[in-house]
Amino acid sequence: MDLPVPADQPQLSATAPAQPARRRDAQPRIHPRMRDGLRAWLLGGLTIAIFLGLWQAASATHLDFFLRFDNIPAPSKVALRALTVVGSAAFLNDVLTSCERVFLGFGIAASLAVPTGLLIGRYRVAHELLFPLTELLRPVPAIAWVPISIMIWPTDWQSIVFITFLGAYFPILLNTLLGTQRVDPVLVLAARSLGASEGAIFREVYLPGALPAIFTGLAVGMGVGWVSVIAAEMISGQSGVGYFTWEAYSLIQYPDIILGMVAIGLLGLVSSSAIRGFGRLVMPWLSAQ
Amino acid sequence: MSRTKGLVEIDHFGLDYIAEGRATEAVADVSIAVRPGEFVSIVGPSGCGKSTLLNAVAGFRAPSRGRVRVDGETVRGPGADRGMVFQQYSLFPWKTVRQNVEFGLKMKGIGSAQRERMSRTLLALAGLIGFEDQYPDRLSGGMKQRVGIVRALATGPKVLLLDEPFGALDAQTRLIMQQILTNIWQRLRISVLFVTHDIDEAIFLSDRVYVMTARPGRVKAEFRIDLPRPRDPDSILSAKFLALRRELAGLIREESLVAMGGELAGGLGGLDVMLEEGSLADLL
Ligand SMILES: Nc1ncnc2c1ncn2[C@@H]1O[C@H](COP(=O)(O)OP(=O)(O)OP(=O)(O)O)[C@@H](O)[C@H]1O
Numbered sequence: 352m353d354l355p356v357p358a359d360q361p362q363l364s365a366t367a368p369a370q371p372a373r374r375r376d377a378q379p380r381i382h383p384r385m386r387d388g389l390r391a392w393l394l395g396g397l398t399i400a401i402f403l404g405l406w407q408a409a410s411a412t413h414l415d416f417f418l419r420f421d422n423i424p425a426p427s428k429v430a431l432r433a434l435t436v437v438g439s440a441a442f443l444n445d446v447l448t449s450c451e452r453v454f455l456g457f458g459i460a461a462s463l464a465v466p467t468g469l470l471i472g473r474y475r476v477a478h479e480l481l482f483p484l485t486e487l488l489r490p491v492p493a494i495a496w497v498p499i500s501i502m503i504w505p506t507d508w509q510s511i512v513f514i515t516f517l518g519a520y521f522p523i524l525l526n527t528l529l530g531t532q533r534v535d536p537v538l539v540l541a542a543r544s545l546g547a548s549e550g551a552i553f554r555e556v557y558l559p560g561a562l563p564a565i566f567t568g569l570a571v572g573m574g575v576g577w578v579s580v581i582a583a584e585m586i587s588g589q590s591g592v593g594y595f596t597w598e599a600y601s602l603i604q605y606p607d608i609i610l611g612m613v614a615i616g617l618l619g620l621v622s623s624s625a626i627r628g629f630g631r632l633v634m635p636w637l638s639a640q
Numbered sequence: 641m642s643r644t645k646g647l648v649e650i651d652h653f654g655l656d657y658i659a660e661g662r663a664t665e666a667v668a669d670v671s672i673a674v675r676p677g678e679f680v681s682i683v684g685p686s687g688c689g690k691s692t693l694l695n696a697v698a699g700f701r702a703p704s705r706g707r708v709r710v711d712g713e714t715v716r717g718p719g720a721d722r723g724m725v726f727q728q729y730s731l732f733p734w735k736t737v738r739q740n741v742e743f744g745l746k747m748k749g750i751g752s753a754q755r756e757r758m759s760r761t762l763l764a765l766a767g768l769i770g771f772e773d774q775y776p777d778r779l780s781g782g783m784k785q786r787v788g789i790v791r792a793l794a795t796g797p798k799v800l801l802l803d804e805p806f807g808a809l810d811a812q813t814r815l816i817m818q819q820i821l822t823n824i825w826q827r828l829r830i831s832v833l834f835v836t837h838d839i840d841e842a843i844f845l846s847d848r849v850y851v852m853t854a855r856p857g858r859v860k861a862e863f864r865i866d867l868p869r870p871r872d873p874d875s876i877l878s879a880k881f882l883a884l885r886r887e888l889a890g891l892i893r894e895e896s897l898v899a900m901g902g903e904l905a906g907g908l909g910g911l912d913v914m915l916e917e918g919s920l921a922d923l924l
C-alpha cells in the first residue's frame with residue numbers, strides 16, 4: 352500500500368523549497384497530482400471543519416468546564432461581525448498603520464543588518480568590533496525595549512517602528528553572518544585567481560553565496576517584526592491591528608478580538624510568502640534544481 | 641598576446657604550514673620548470689605537497705623558502721595570467737555555465753557582447769554548447785570540470801594549473817576529459833602544470849612528469865615522455881608506455897609506503913629496512 356504524499360506543506364525556509372513528490376500510479380482516470388491535491392484539500396478541510404465545529408459548539412453551549420467559553424464568540428458571530436468591520440475605514444486604517452510600521456522597521460533592519468552581517472562575516476576586525484555588542488543586545492527580546500523606547504523616541508509611532516526594527520534586526524544579522532562565513536573558501540580563491548578585486552569578491556561571491564541564508568533571516572525577521580509590532584501596539588499604541596485587538600478586549604467587543612487575530616495571522620502569512628516569492632525571484636539557481 | 645610565453649620556474653621552493661603555533665614542513669625543496677607551451681605533470685603520494693605547490697604558483701600562498709616565477713616575474717598573488725582548476729568543484733552555483741566562464745572577462749572589464757563571443761568559442765571547444773544557460777547543479781561531474789577548465793582559460797592565461805581535476809570522475813569520463821584537455825592544450829599552446837594521482841593519466845597527457853617524495857615533498861625523479869603525439873587511448877598499451885608506467889609506479893609505491901609508514905608512526909621498523917633494499921616496493 353502506498354502512503355499519501357503530503358502536498359504543499361507550508362515551507363519554513365526559503366533555502367529549501369520542498370518539492371511535492373510525484374506519485375506513480377496505475378489509475379489513469381484522474382491525474383495523480385490532481386487527485387493528491389484534492390485529497391489533501393479534503394483532509395485538511397475536514398480537520399479545520401472539526402475545529403470550527405467544536406469551537407462553535409463550545410461557545411453556543413457556554414461551555415464551562417475548566418476552560419470558560421461563555422465570553423468567547425462563536426465563529427458564526429465572528430463571521431457576521433466581519434461583514435461590518437472588515438470593510439470599515441477604521442479597521443482598514445489600523446491594518447495599514449501596522450503594515451507601515453512593520454515594513455518601515457523591517458526595511459531599516461534589513462538595510463542595516465545585511466551589510467553589517469556581510470562585513471562581520473568577512474572581516475575579522477569587524478567581527479571583533481561588532482560581534483560582542485551584538486551578542487550583548489541580542490538576548491533581550493524586542494518587547495522588553497518598550498519602556499525605554501517610549502522614553503527615548505518623541506512619538507509613539509517612532510517607538511513602535513523602533514521595536515519592530517529591533518525584532519527584525521537580529522535574525523537578519525545573524526543569518527547573514529552565518530551565510531557569509533559558510534561561503535566555500537575555494538570559490539573565493541577561484542574568484543581571486545580570475546582577477547576579482549576585493550569589492551568584486553564581495554559582490555560576486557559573498558553576497559550571492561550568503562543570499563539563501565539572508566532570505567532565511569528575512570523571513571524570520573519579518574515574523575519577529577510582526578510579533579513585535581503587535582505587542583508594542585497592544586502596550587503603547589493608539590492605532591494599528593494590535594491596538595484594535597487589545598481595544599476590542601477593553602471595550603468588550605469580543606468578536607473583534609478574533610478578527611484582529613485573524614488579520615494578524617493573514618498579514619504575517621502574506622508578508623512571509625512575499626519574501627519567499629522574492630527569494631525565488633532573486634535566487635533562480637535554487638529553484639532550477 | 642604572445643603565445644611563446646608561459647615559463648614557470650620553481651626554484652628551491654619550500655613551504656611550512658603554521659598550525660597551532662607549530663610549523664609543519666609540507667614541501668622541503670622543489671625545483672621544477674615548465675617551458676612555454678609544455679605540458680608537465682606532478683605525481684606523488686597523498687599529502688606530499690602537490691596542492692601546496694600549485695597554490696604557490698597560483699599565488700594563494702607565499703613560499704617559505706625559494707621562489708616561484710612566471711615569465712621571469714616573481715609571483716606575488718593570484719592573477720588571471722595563471723588559470724587554476726581546483727581539486728574540488730569550484731563553479732559559482734549562482735551563475736550559469738556562461739556566466740561562470742565569462743567571470744574572468746567581466747573582471748577585466750570586457751563588454752558583454754565580446755564576452756559572449758569569447759565564451760562561446762571556448763564552450764564549443766569543450767563540447768559545452770547547449771548547456772550555456774544551465775546552473776552548475778544540473779551538470780554532471782565531467783561537465784563541471786570542463787566548465788572549470790574553460791573558465792580558467794577564458795582570460796587567456798599563460799599558464800594553466802590543474803589540481804587533480806579528474807580525481808572525482810569515473811574511468812570512462814576521465815579518458816574523455818583527458819582527450820578534451822589535450823585538444824584544448826594543443827589548440828591554445830599554453831603551458832600546463834598538472835597534478836594527479838593517476839600514473840597513466842600523467843604519462844598520457846604530459847611532455848614531462850615529476851615524481852615527488854612523501855612529505856616533506858621533494859623531487860624524486862623527472863621523466864621525459866617522448867611518446868609521439870597525437871596520442872590516442874590505445875597508445876597506453878604500447879611497450880614504451882608500459883615501461884614508463886612500470887618505472888613510475890615503482891617510484892610512487894615506494895613513496896606511498898614511506899608516507900604510510902610515517903602515518904603509522906613507529907612500530908614498523910622493519911618497513912624501513914626493507915625499503916632500503918627496495919624489495920618491498922617490488923613485492924607489493
Ligand atoms: N592549511 C593547512 N594547514 C596545515 N597543514 C596543511 C594545510 N594544507 C595542507 N597541509 C598539510 O600539508 C601537507 C601537504 O598538503 P597538500 O594538500 O599540498 O598535499 P597533496 O599532495 O595535494 O595531497 P593530496 O594528494 O591528498 O591532495 C599535508 O600533510 C597536509 O596535511
Ligand SMILES: [Mg+2]
Nearest residue numbers: 690691727803
Ligand atoms: Mg591535493
